Amino acid sequence: EVGIATGSPYGRWRAGSCGRPNDRTHEVKVVDELDREVAPGEAGELVVRPRRPFSMTTGYYGFPAATAR
Known part of the structure; x- marks a missing residue:
């Protein structure tokens, strides 16, 4: 989620x-x-990175084993 x-x-x-x-x-x-990176109009995978550090999840809340995997 971004x-x-x-x-x-x-x-x-x-x-x-x-x-x-x-x-x-x-x-x-x-x-x-x-x-x-591919040229405009070419097929590929969309990749997203937030500009603000640590704004995405750092793990699963209450599930440390799932986070470790």
């Missing part, structure tokens, strides 16, 4: 798009199977 990493301005939504990255809060890239 919050709102991408979005489109109201009324400017386009089918097939997940919007533009929210550069103020997240670093967003599309990468290939070797984690290399």
Whole structure:
């Protein structure tokens, strides 16, 4: 769970798009199977990293064994 990493301005939504990255809060890239950034329009995997440290979960609350896995 990362919050709102991408979005489109109201009324400017386009089918097939997940919007533009929210550069103020997240670093967003599309990468290939070797984690290399791909060119615009190429297929890949969306990867997201928050710009603020420790803003994502650091473990499962109340389940230390699951966190350790």
